[in-house]
Amino acid sequence: MKEQETLNEDYFDENQYEIDNRIRNLYWTVSGNYGENIKLDTVSFSRSPWVSLYDAVKQGAFSRYFDRNAFGLYLVKKLYYGADEQALTNVAQLAVDSAVYRKISAERKGVQEIRKKAFSDLLEYDFTRLASYYLGQIKICMMQQAVRGSVSHEQARMRQVLDLLAELEDTYDTMEIIRVTDKLYNWLMDPYFEKNHGDLAKVLAVTMEELKEFSWKDYLEEEAKEEELTQVLNQVNQAVTQTGEASTEQEEKRESRMKRVLVDAEAAAKMYSYIELNYGRSYLNEGEQKRINRSLCRGAHADCSLYFTDGILSNMVKRNYQSEYARRSKSENLRVYGHHSRVAKRNIEILTDTLRRALVARSERETVRSEYGNILPKQLWKLGRSRDKKLFERVLKKDSSEFVVHVLIDASGSQRSRQSLVALQGYIISEALSNVQIPHRVMGFCTFWDYTVMQRYRDYDDPKEANKRIFEFHASSNNRDGLAIRAAAASLRDRPEENKVLIVLSDGRPNDIIVNRPNSKNPMPYAGDYAVRDTSFEVRKVRAEGISVLGVFAGEEQDLQAERRIFGKDFAYIRNIMNFSSVVGLYLKRQLDDTAQ
Structure with a gap:
């Protein structure tokens, strides 16, 4: 597998321009919009060509069937009220995939096979990282269902999430995707969001003037080359149609932001059980x-x-x-x-x-003159002639x-x-x-x-x-x-x-x-x-x-x-x-x- 990764990386380095064109053409073909200049994820091609191809298909399908800018604007407004960027992005990715894959698969028969291969690669490459957090576990369920039609370790709560996502398969309404995303985020990631910040109506009521006045520097992945808000919108739009995990650099940047988590008495009472379940009994x-x-x-x-x-x-x-x-x-x-x-x-x-030699040195016997121990005959002449009372010798052993x-x-x-x-x-x-x-x-x-x-x-x-x-x-x-x-x-x-x-x-x-x-x-x-x-x-x-x-x-x-x-x-x-x-x-x-x- 490592050899295959190396081959992919070498191929990507040698043919990057060709790969960029191929993926961009795939997006244009699916979306039907050949004039749109859009940023696509080609870096993931070195790990899995299928992931890059499926991301292009998914982004094209989302642009074709839904209002991509309206969905991105909702996500930015949610971030404005303090939503966790990575958690919100993960929920949005699940919602977008559920909303587009059946529609585009019905029109283009090869998409289902591309999706399966992409998910198979991700289950192999990213299983460990995905399994380390709850939304990642839901992603695993979704991918296992797509690849082999069955799910391992499924829990009742996960089944509820998958059923809610399945409701998006027949919709063409962007607002329905927004409602499901908002509901899942508030349910799974921040049960106190509405209490602390307000419901979906309040989030959507945020004006463009308020968004433009807000500092988005902490959310930018690179130095701003355009207006901060526009760049964040572009980043969000790209992120929600990605399938793989964030890079280590992106992940560490998100983790570095300081956050406070507010919990009530009921949630606090459940903490110990959760720790016991996920870290083992004490x-x-x-x-x-x-x-x-x-x-x-x-x-x-x-x-x-x-x-x-x-x-x-x-x-x-x-x-x-x-x-x-x-x-x-x-x-x-x-x-x-x-x-x-x-x-x-x-x-x-x-x-x-190194340690053994140091311990041996500590264990060596050392003979020293003393005021008691074994008498030294050659020192007896000092009796009555000198104040030196060390007429004896004893053996000291250092403790190792x-x-x-x-x-x-x-x-x-x-x-x-x-x-x-x-x-x-x-x-x-x-x-x-x-x-x-x-x-x-x-x-x-x-x-x-x-x-x-x-x-x-x-x-x-x-x-x-x-x-x-x-x-x-x-x-x-x-x-x-x-x-x-x-x-x-x-x-x-x-x-x-x-x-x-x-x-x-x-x-x-x-x-x-x-x-x-x-x-x-x-x-x-x-x-x-x-x-x-x-x-x-x-x-x-x-x-x-x-x-x-x-x-x-x-x-x-x-x-x-x-x-x-x-x-x-x-x-x-x-x-x-x-x-x-x-x-x-x-x-x-x-x-x-x-x-x-």
């Missing part, structure tokens, strides 16, 4: 969880909760899309490990050797066993593009620590709603075989780094070892959506400078207690400065997996050497 009982939350969820994290779990694959409530996403992520992580196995094993050997390590891995959605390599880094550290018999725990963390989920892959005294569970690592949701570091440090404090080390694998981007619950203190958004300052404060506080903290940075270069602010001089920038063992090994060796003094 390994703590209710009393233990409450005690930990009372102790740790204070200050900037006063309205938050911690949730400790061994993961959905280890303690599943029931099989669902999240469990399928976790299973596929594990398979992909193991595949990447297999591909890099020689490099990984070499890194493990180097790191193990008083070390414990906690490896904490950022498992937020921003790690998705490098998920398998992050898992591999965690595995390398864990294998080396196991080889030299240093007790250690490995956990991942992410934040969903007000829960910071701490997933345990292996515990301090687990056997070496448990290290393979680190490949269950998968990235999703947000990250509240300060609270996760506070929780990890608390577990280290409970350990009897004298020397404690915390290693944090992160991308230097603490970022969390705030959930404003009833009677909450409504803290400021946990993002940007505020989040970096809080995380760096937690690191300084942990170090002040005598716990060594190392930050291992595997993010983008633009976030390097934030990582420096958080971890100071004790952070490692991993540009290449080949350098991993030597960089981390030098730090751990220094900790072993320093405590031997």
Whole structure:
């Protein structure tokens, strides 16, 4: 499959002009409007020609049967009132596909086959990403139904969504698509939209003057070459007829926007059940969880909760899309490990050797003169002649066993593009620590709603075989780094070892959506400078207690400065997996050497 992708990319590079013309002609043929200058998605051709072709067909059909500009204007008005851009786009894509595919398939028999092939490719390429969020799971249902006529893991709520979308198959009324899109968005993505902003009539009542006065800079994918509103309208019109997922760059830009999610008491009461269903049952009982939350969820994290779990694959409530996403992520992580196995094993050997030599040095016997011990005959002449009372010698043995390590891995959605390599880094550290018999725990963390989920892959005294569970690592949701570091440090404090080390694998981007619950203190958004300052404060506080903290940075270069602010001089920038063992090994060796003094 990788070879096929490479062939597609090479073909695309060599024939881009021809491909652009072919797809544009397909759009013109379907739409019947040969004079329209429209932007089409040709980049996806390198991954799947069928996706690009179907997008051109779908966009042409939508322009032919419906008022594309009226639908785009509704979406922009919804954004004006604060709707989430990605969620709204995803809902609109489902509605548009349902409204056009039967109509155009009846006229052009080859469209149904193009659609099936496009969906087959997307189910193969993007299943993991789609399965990580609810609307993506609905997309999977729709595509599976088109490809094989059946759906796996269908839930009653999903069936209701698909039935509502099916009502659009016979309509030629753009307003009907708008009504269904609005209803689905308010139902699935923001149940409090109408309460907070008003119904569909109020959204449609927004004037062009109000839209033009609004700043759309945050929504622009590139520097404005024309009026902001016009460019956003063009972007929206193109996005709603795309079939594939957004690029990583687009996705990260959307995720970076600060948002507040408002929930009422009923929704807040359902949070725990949702967390349990999608992250696995907790390994703590209710009393233990409450005690930990009372102790740790204070200050900037006063309205938050911690949730400790061994993961959905280890303690599943029931099989669902999240469990399928976790299973596929594990398979992909193991595949990447297999591909890099020689490099990984070499890194493990180097790191193990570095640690072993440092521990041997700590275990060496040292003979020192003392005021007690075994008498030294040749020193007896000093009796009554010198103040030197060290007439004895004794053997000192340095202790090599008083070390414990906690490896904490950022498992937020921003790690998705490098998920398998992050898992591999965690595995390398864990294998080396196991080889030299240093007790250690490995956990991942992410934040969903007000829960910071701490997933345990292996515990301090687990056997070496448990290290393979680190490949269950998968990235999703947000990250509240300060609270996760506070929780990890608390577990280290409970350990009897004298020397404690915390290693944090992160991308230097603490970022969390705030959930404003009833009677909450409504803290400021946990993002940007505020989040970096809080995380760096937690690191300084942990170090002040005598716990060594190392930050291992595997993010983008633009976030390097934030990582420096958080971890100071004790952070490692991993540009290449080949350098991993030597960089981390030098730090751990220094900790072993320093405590031997």
